[in-house]
Amino acid sequence: MIVRDGIAAVFRAERARIVATLIRATGDWDLAEECVQDAFAQALETWPREGVPRRPGGWLTTAARRRALDRLRRSAVEATKLREVAESTGYEDDRDDGGIDDDLLRLIFTCCHPALTLEARVALTLRTVAGLTTAEIARAFLVAEPTMDKRLVRARRKIRHARIPYRVPPAHLLPERTGSVLGVLYLLFNEGYSATAGAAPVRRRLCAEAIRLARTLVALMPDEPEAVGLLALMLLHDSRREARTDASGELVALPDQDRSRWDAGRTGEGVALLDSALRRGQAGPYQVQAAIAACHAMAVDAESTDWPQIALLYGQLAKLVPSPTVELNRAVAVSMADGPRAGLYLVDALADELAGHHLLHATRADLLRRLGRTAEAAVAYREAASLAPTDAERRYLARKAAEPARAG
Structure with a gap:
């Protein structure tokens, strides 16, 4: 049971990154997700018997790539794709340099291509990047699950048939994607901060991934005030994370939270980022929400809000x-x-x-x-x-x- 729980934890932490890597290599979204699931199933069979590998994320990546290679061979896909996958089967390509050369960020920009409808962009990213279920995404959009499933299928088909490139767009095309990317990161963080389903009210991995991607986006677009405002908003909310539940995991309302447990470092960084964004004089919805969060963060107690x-x-x-x-x-x-x-x-x-x-x-x-x-x-x-x-x-x-x- 301990090994199975460990495998599940690794899968949750690594799934999006491995899917993004396989999509980059194969260009096939469905194949990527299926092969990652196959790698997880292989780990469930192998790890309890042979032990958890030293680099479990790398092991899963390699297993998924090999599975994709086998599938592509069997379906006689063009040799260039076979070479791309074969050349990236080792562990050495598993990295997280925090820079702009980031498969997950590429994946988000691909999902947010203007050829897709806004709802399709957000929904596809939440499904592929965040690993949310179709039911969870449907709840976020207040639609029926079958309706959302059809939207996701249509979005993937559009990417494949329109040959939408898997990349961060050049600088002159960034503005037309910015709103969608910000919306995706916002919803990704919200799903982590206030989960729409499950036993836990907070999904820390999603919060951390949203913040990491927001930092990457700010590095890519440092002069975009709404990107900076969104990162500030995330940090200000996340600074209260430890105080939102008690020792038994029960929710604690904002007025009742122990403010000594708030992360002063995150609060300070969030306020500083908000100030830098507001100085540009282009206040948008993320900056306004960050300003609201800052009002709470700066109050010494609930009565002072x-x-x-x-x-x-x-x-x-x-x-x-x-x-x-x-x-x-x-x-x-x-x-x-x-x-x-x-x-x-x-x-x-x-x-x-x-x-x-x-x-x-x-x-x-x-x-x-x-x-x-x-x-x-x-x-x-x-x-x-x-x-x-x-x-x-x-x-x-x-x-x-x-x-x-x-x-x-």
């Missing part, structure tokens, strides 16, 4: 990216600045748009509790718990549902 400023920033964000989710967050800020009744008015206006969203019901429950309407709050908390995507959130909301019931 500048909620009027946060409410104003959410109002600005709503103009840049109109969204019911942004409006829900603005309602929370308004409730803290002007009282729960003002917030509840805004939340109730979103009832139709966010009826199936657990955060709508959780927010409404909290406002009802603050207004002393404990019985209604308990009902809303239970509704939120029934819709929550992760085990930790369901437990947290169930506990909150019990509190006002006892108080009443």
Whole structure:
């Protein structure tokens, strides 16, 4: 069991990088994913018997490449592809130099080609790079799983038939891809920071990979303020990661977090990056969100939070990216600045748009509790718990549902 858990951990950590390497070598997305799965199956059979190799990521990469080579030989693919794969079967090509010559970044830019629709770009990257399931991506886009599956199939087919190149585009073409790439990294980080499914509320590997790729993008485009703003946003949120759960893995709400556990180094770096981006005078949605995160990060305690400023920033964000989710967050800020009744008015206006969203019901429950309407709050908390995507959130909301019931 220990070996199997180790194999699963290595697979989660290395999967995207190996898939990206195989796509670069073969140009075949489906083949790459299938061969990585085959390598994982081979590891499950071999490692318990022979032991975990010294470089498990390299072992998996080599196994996947050899599998791809066999598949290409059997299907009589052109000799150039065979040579490309054969020449890269050793461990020496396994590297992470953190530079622009990065297979994962190439993969993201390929996924974000303007020939694809915006939703297809984001969804394909989340599936291929982040390893999210089709169901997880469907939830993020609020669509049915079969619908998302069809979008992913169409996107891959378009890349293959249009012969979209697997590379970071030249400098003069970067701007037309920037928005999509930023959107992908943003959603990748969000899925790590607030998982849409599973037992764990935080998927640290996804957070770390999103931050690493954001750093690479900033190195590639140092004069793009939104890229810098996105990296600042990630760091400011990630600085609170250790305090978001307690020793038993249960969620801890922001006002109740032990701020001594916040990472001061990440906070400082995030604020410095935000300041450098804002000085360019081109504030976009990622910079505004980073400014909101900075308001929380700079407050010495929950009571010192500048909620009027946060409410104003959410109002600005709503103009840049109109969204019911942004409006829900603005309602929370308004409730803290002007009282729960003002917030509840805004939340109730979103009832139709966010009826199936657990955060709508959780927010409404909290406002009802603050207004002393404990019985209604308990009902809303239970509704939120029934819709929550992760085990930790369901437990947290169930506990909150019990509190006002006892108080009443």
